[in-house]
Amino acid sequence: MSRKGYAEIKQQIDTIQTEFHGFGNAVAQDLMRLHHLLYTMLDNDGKLERIVCHSCEQEVLRPKLDNLEQSDDCPNCGKDLYKGKQTSIEAWDNDEEE
Numbered sequence: 184m185s186r187k188g189y190a191e192i193k194q195q196i197d198t199i200q201t202e203f204h205g206f207g208n209a210v211a212q213d214l215m216r217l218h219h220l221l222y223t224m225l226d227n228d229g230k231l232e233r234i235v236c237h238s239c240e241q242e243v244l245r246p247k248l249d250n251l252e253q254s255d256d257c258p259n260c261g262k263d264l265y266k267g268k269q270t271s272i273e274a275w276d277n278d279e280e281e
Contacts, residue, residue, distance in 0.1 A: 222246075238262040 225231040225246050234243045239260040245253060255264050 234264050236260065236262070236264050237266060 222231060222244060230247045232245045232247050234245065235241070236243060236257040236259065239257060239262070241257065241259040243257060243259070243264060256262070257264050
């Protein structure tokens with residue numbers, strides 16, 4: 184195959200790669216919009232729990248839905264969200280966990 188043939192193929196690959204990146208960005212933007220909409224609806228219904236990680240102090244949002252398995256690992260730092268957090272006297276008296 185000639186150099187001209189390779190150049191044409193490379194140009195076509197570059198074009199496909201550029202279009203694929205554009206498509207990927209559009210999908211990511213749509214997913215972010217849907218995520219924002221879903222979490223806003225959950226927050227309005229009181230079904231969104233806000234937790235501040237003990238280790239990295241990042242706020243973690245988690246849905247409070249029945250039969251939804253929850254992890255206590257922080258998605259930001261990977262450490263336990265609650266470890267090291269001291270239970271208040273009021274929570275202890277009311278048999279609550281913090």
